[in-house]
Amino acid sequence: MAENTKIVAHTDEFVHVKSETVPAWIKTLELLKDKIIEKLDSGKANEPTNLSPHKDK
């Protein structure tokens, strides 16, 4: 588990983890979600897209 990360709750049904640090990649999430919605709305849901350059691996 990453540094500055702690488990707040851990039961059979719920695991809750908190981090005091915020990795840089996390800040792009909302932008990414909008882009994914754009792609899905364009009717390409469940199809490989150029989001996946590794699809042939």
Added chain:
Amino acid sequence: MSQLIYPLTKTSKYTYDFVTSKNVKYTIYLSSLSHLSYLFIGEDRLNEKDFYYLIIDRKDREVSPSPPDVFIKRTVALCLFQFFTDNREAVIVFNYTNADGKINAKRGLFKRWFDEYSTDSVYKFYQHDFRDVASICALYRRYSAHVNFVDVETKIQSLIIQIATDTSKG
């Protein structure tokens, strides 16, 4: 006669639309992450087709969601129940940020939704909060005890980094 959920329109395999009584359109997307399969090679029982990315998109963000509309959570819950019926080994991943300044309300809301439907449930809810900036969540069946939450977290992180890299490439 009162209704329990909003009528759903299935627009693709795992994409559903519904319209609330305030005429707000919601779309629920469950998109397979199978195109990122290389991330999951070697996982015990989990494979790439088990990971799905969930987006609950409210099309009209100007309309106030209050007072709370219980039909929305029932409708979303029905979609997820149906999804897990078809995909018993699935791990549903979703995230949200504090872009609208309401992250604590969202954290409370999703946990309450889960608690309400988790009595004697077979599901497990994983939530990772990054200060007041963002949260990443996963929902999967409890009997998949082999699904270690740290592994799930690592996979989610890998996915997000990969998607971010790919998107920046256009």
